[in-house]
Amino acid sequence: MRLTTKGRFAVTAMIDLALRQHGGPVTLAGISERQKISLSYLEQLFGKLRRRELVSSVRGPGGGYCLAKSLDAVSVADIIHAVDESLDATNCGGKGNCAEDLRPCMTHELWTSLNVKMFEYLSSVTLAELVAQQQERAGVSASAVLHDERPMRRVRRPVEELAAA
Numbered sequence: 001m002r003l004t005t006k007g008r009f010a011v012t013a014m015i016d017l018a019l020r021q022h023g024g025p026v027t028l029a030g031i032s033e034r035q036k037i038s039l040s041y042l043e044q045l046f047g048k049l050r051r052r053e054l055v056s057s058v059r060g061p062g063g064g065y066c067l068a069k070s071l072d073a074v075s076v077a078d079i080i081h082a083v084d085e086s087l088d089a090t091n092c093g094g095k096g097n098c099a100e101d102l103r104p105c106m107t108h109e110l111w112t113s114l115n116v117k118m119f120e121y122l123s124s125v126t127l128a129e130l131v132a133q134q135q136e137r138a139g140v141s142a143s144a145v146l147h148d149e150r151p152m153r154r155v156r157r158p159v160e161e162l163a164a165a
Contacts, residue, residue, distance in 0.1 A: 007085035009037050010045050011130075014079050017055065018071055018131045025057075025064030045083050052082035071128035077119055079127075087122070089114045 013031050020026045028046060032039040046065060049055045056068040067074070080087065089111040092098035098105040 003080070003087055004085065006045070006083050007080040007087075009035075009041065010049065010079050010083040010085070011076055013037065013042060013045060014049070014054070014067075014074070014127060015130050015134060017065055018067060018127050019134060021066050024062060025066050027064040030064075048083045049079070052078075054078060054082055067127075071131055072126050074127040075123045076125045076127075076130070077122040080122065087115060087118050089118070 012035050016031045016035055017026050020030070028039055028042045031037065032042055046055060046057075050057055050065075050068075053068050054074055055065045057063070057065055086093075088094055090098065090108060091105070091111070092108070094112065094115065096104040096108060098108055
């Protein structure tokens with residue numbers, strides 16, 4: 001299997017982001033410090049995650065990154081795919097030219113089936129589940145992370161709406 005640090009770091013960084021986004025945009029410097037991942041490496045990963053619309057960026061003071069989708073809508077497979085990571089247990093990259101005569105080797109179907117199972121499993125695991133696991137390990141309520149608990153801003157209501165109330 002070839003799940004490299006790129007995929008592992010992307011999943012770790014997304015969990016970190018999800019755990020902290022309720023306080024506003026999360027900086028890559030903060031993720032870098034907490035997870036011991038190079039800032040320049042995170043910048044590359046988050047560029048790819050942003051292009052795949054898994055995260056959005058906020059510029060300026062107080063800026064950083066936020067999830068662009070709900071925690072339930074992001075799977076581990078989505079994250080790994082977004083950073084161009086392939087999960088492939090075959091020796092031929094899935095091409096079927098792994099034997100000396102450029103035909104599938106004797107175990108090609110075994111490894112291809114494993115690829116399918118890995119993808120199915122990673123597609124079934126959501127960011128919400130991983131965040132909840134981290135919260136349980138830390139002894140914190142998962143609902144505190146799964147819901148945005150920032151104070152609500154007062155919104156001016158139209159005069160007609162106030163009169164009807």
